[in-house]
Amino acid sequence: MIPIAEPSFDEAEIANVTQAIRAGWISSKGKFIPEFEEKFSSWCNVKHGIATSNGTTALHLALAALNIGPGDEVIVPTLTFAATANVVIYTGAKPVLVDSHPDYWCMDPAAVEAAVTPRTRVIMPVHLYGHPCDMGPIQNIARKHNLLIVEDAAESHGAEYKGRKVGSFGIISCFSFYGNKIITTGEGGMCLTDDEALAARMRILRDHGMNPGRRYWHDTVGFNYRMTNMQAAVGMAQMAKIDRFIDKKIQIASWYKDELRTLAAANIIKFHPSMEWAKCVYWMFSIMVGPKAKTGRDELIKALDTEGIESRPLFHCLHRMPPYLSEKAFPVAEGLSMRGINLPSSVNLTEEQVRKVATSVSKVLQARV
Ligand SMILES: *Cc1c(COP(=O)(O)O)cnc(C)c1O
Numbered sequence: 001m002i003p004i005a006e007p008s009f010d011e012a013e014i015a016n017v018t019q020a021i022r023a024g025w026i027s028s029k030g031k032f033i034p035e036f037e038e039k040f041s042s043w044c045n046v047k048h049g050i051a052t053s054n055g056t057t058a059l060h061l062a063l064a065a066l067n068i069g070p071g072d073e074v075i076v077p078t079l080t081f082a083a084t085a086n087v088v089i090y091t092g093a094k095p096v097l098v099d100s101h102p103d104y105w106c107m108d109p110a111a112v113e114a115a116v117t118p119r120t121r122v123i124m125p126v127h128l129y130g131h132p133c134d135m136g137p138i139q140n141i142a143r144k145h146n147l148l149i150v151e152d153a154a155e156s157h158g159a160e161y162k163g164r165k166v167g168s169f170g171i172i173s174c175f176s177f178y179g180n181k182i183i184t185t186g187e188g189g190m191c192l193t194d195d196e197a198l199a200a201r202m203r204i205l206r207d208h209g210m211n212p213g214r215r216y217w218h219d220t221v222g223f224n225y226r227m228t229n230m231q232a233a234v235g236m237a238q239m240a241k242i243d244r245f246i247d248k249k250i251q252i253a254s255w256y257k258d259e260l261r262t263l264a265a266a267n268i269i270k271f272h273p274s275m276e277w278a279k280c281v282y283w284m285f286s287i288m289v290g291p292k293a294k295t296g297r298d299e300l301i302k303a304l305d306t307e308g309i310e311s312r313p314l315f316h317c318l319h320r321m322p323p324y325l326s327e328k329a330f331p332v333a334e335g336l337s338m339r340g341i342n343l344p345s346s347v348n349l350t351e352e353q354v355r356k357v358a359t360s361v362s363k364v365l366q367a368r369v
Contacts (some may be wrong), residue, residue, distance in 0.1 A: 030229030055176025259358030314340030
């Protein structure tokens with residue numbers, strides 16, 4: 001079976017976790033946590049890192065620290081993982097969905113502008129499948145309407161917009177280190193910010209709202225969103241390899257593009273494009289099954305599965321699912337969601353395996369199954 005994603009470990013993770021366990025520091029105290037926060041935040045060129053139990057708690061922590069709540073609106077793309085909208089709902093605020101840009105699949109700045117109301121407080125750009133959002137226009141909208149930007153960079157560690165890494169555009173930015181993400185800590189996440197007061201507030205909220213100077217004294221209702229030292233131990237070992245992982249993802253994408261170029265030229269498929277202002281890190285290499293293809297996306301997934309190749313459809317649009325229903329139209333996101341597919345993108349893939357996947361894709365889409 002060629003998996004869609006799989007973590008890549010060596011002796012370094014084992015040594016670090018062993019060290020954490022032998023030292024007895026297995027919960028959320030221990031040296032690996034501040035080390036990992038420092039390492040990852042400075043790699044993103046942001047001052048403060050606040051490690052969390054997962055990417056979803058990172059996003060919720062960010063909104064809680066910004067006092068987002070009932071009566072507020074947060075603009076999120078309809079084409080994203082559900083956690084982006086769920087965290088808005090946890091706070092009592094309302095997620096306002098927007099359509100995707102057809103060229104690069106992330107939120108369309110024109111749709112964002114149209115969705116702003118007097119209740120809007122936050123824009124949450126999601127850098128989808130490794131491609132950054134068009135941050136310039138989004139920053140302009142935020143400035144014009146006095147809105148905050150909270151980046152959901154869960155899928156795009158190391159992606160760049162005009163030479164600057166994602167995670168450095170929002171007042172707070174959030175990452176995930178889930179098992180299939182670009183680096184992993186098993187479960188895990190991190191909030192980044194340059195704002196010292198916000199960083200301090202997130203540390204307090206992450207730790208039950210406890211006053212850091214007075215044990216068991218709570219000035220506010222917080223959460224237990226802490227990362228464990230064992231997770232951070234894995235994270236530190238992964239940080240030594242993050243640039244190599246990203247280079248490999250880009251290499252895999254170029255192998256796919258090479259192998260599938262005749263299909264793309266014939267309009268049978270369309271690649272997930274990379275804009276000239278973007279460094280896409282191809283968390284998931286993705287294609288759209290075009291109208292000239294002999295079979296549809298779902299048949300392709302089934303056919304690949306019988307050949308031992310795991311793939312998956314793009315996310316369902318949020319506005320189609322019960323908790324987030326919306327009567328507005330999102331034609332671009334719908335088209336992507338119906339016809340898009342993520343192909344195996346693990347950093348462990350060989351050129352041989354990519355060729356096998358590409359050959360299977362070509363065979364299926366050029367003939368009826
Ligand atoms: C993975 C992901 C999350 C959530 O991260 P977890 O660590 O799984 O909680 C949030 N947003 C997006 C876009 C993601 O891909």
